[in-house]
Amino acid sequence: MAEHAFASAPAWRTGISAQEETDRCSCDLLPQIPGLSWRTGATPCAPGSLRTERPRGAHPDAHGCRRPAGMADGRYTGAVSQPLAEPPHLPPATEQQVRSHAVQLVTLAARHGITHLAYASPGRLRGHIADDRDLFDMFEFQRAATTLLGADIALYSDGALGNDHVSPDLAAATAL
Amino acid sequence: MSPDARPDRHALLELQALLAQIAVLRSEGDADRFTADDRYRWVLHRLWIAAGNEALAWTQATGQPVRADRTWANLYDLRNHLAHSRLSDIDESLVRRFTWARLDTLQATTRHHLQTRP
Numbered sequence: 001m002a003e004h005a006f007a008s009a010p011a012w013r014t015g016i017s018a019q020e021e022t023d024r025c026s027c028d029l030l031p032q033i034p035g036l037s038w039r040t041g042a043t044p045c046a047p048g049s050l051r052t053e054r055p056r057g058a059h060p061d062a063h064g065c066r067r068p069a070g071m072a073d074g075r076y077t078g079a080v081s082q083p084l085a086e087p088p089h090l091p092p093a094t095e096q097q098v099r100s101h102a103v104q105l106v107t108l109a110a111r112h113g114i115t116h117l118a119y120a121s122p123g124r125l126r127g128h129i130a131d132d133r134d135l136f137d138m139f140e141f142q143r144a145a146t147t148l149l150g151a152d153i154a155l156y157s158d159g160a161l162g163n164d165h166v167s168p169d170l171a172a173a174t175a176l
Numbered sequence: 177m178s179p180d181a182r183p184d185r186h187a188l189l190e191l192q193a194l195l196a197q198i199a200v201l202r203s204e205g206d207a208d209r210f211t212a213d214d215r216y217r218w219v220l221h222r223l224w225i226a227a228g229n230e231a232l233a234w235t236q237a238t239g240q241p242v243r244a245d246r247t248w249a250n251l252y253d254l255r256n257h258l259a260h261s262r263l264s265d266i267d268e269s270l271v272r273r274f275t276w277a278r279l280d281t282l283q284a285t286t287r288h289h290l291q292t293r294p
Contacts, residue, residue: 134270165264
């Protein structure tokens with residue numbers, strides 16, 4: 001069984017050249033964090049794996065190590081991640097758009113356990129999220145409200161009003 | 177460098193690993209620590225932001241709009257909320273409630289997708 005010498009001994013003791021040292025995968029040198037499943041449950045790179053880029057992701061099988069020829073390779077990913085393309089953004093909803101749909105917005109909010117809806121600033125509303133609801137309810141309301149108005153809406157919980165230095169528009173939001 | 181051969185699986189593996197790390201952090205804390213320890217909260221924020229990025233990556237890899245499916249849409253909107261809001265405008269009690277209540281379901285969903293897309 002091949003020894004993963006890179007992790008345990010310097011190059012001068014293992015006979016590995018400086019270039020080989022540079023190319024060798026270092027995923028086993030990542031910080032050992034107790035309890036992390038990707039250190040204990042997933043398969044780390046094989047000894048002698050060659051590095052094509054530094055491991056960046058959270059999962060070792062997705063970071064892009066290249067194993068030497070002839071070694072079994074159970075990975076599905078290549079060397080680089082794909083850049084993410086953000087979906088297009090709508091303009092923020094104006095106060096006029098929000099107030100002209102106030103009844104519909106309040107009704108919509110109630111379906112998601114949200115009350116005390118208030119206009120803060122363009123694209124920003126404030127509301128109270130019921131104790132048995134959470135952020136997913138808030139986001140589902142945001143998307144429904146955005147669809148209703150054809151303009152972007154972000155909802156902020158009035159629970160943030162107790163924070164130091166909360167934004168003035170949220171503090172001064174006026175009820176719909 | 178070669179392109180990602182399986183970007184869909186790449187995104188799911190990353191998401192699974194990130195959710196596992198959130199689960200570890202959750203097990204190491206409680207409501208009191210979440211309230212008192214800023215850095216504990218901010219690490220959770222960062223992991224949720226990364227999870228939202230993987231939700232976006234997954235939907236792009238599978239050719240669907242990020243807001244077409246409720247789970248991925250919510251993770252993406254969570255990313256936007258945590259990444260784009262000033263910290264003082266975030267209701268942290270909602271982040272805590274969400275982390276404690278929704279994580280297990282999200283892990284199960286990710287596992288299901290990994291099993292059905294070998």
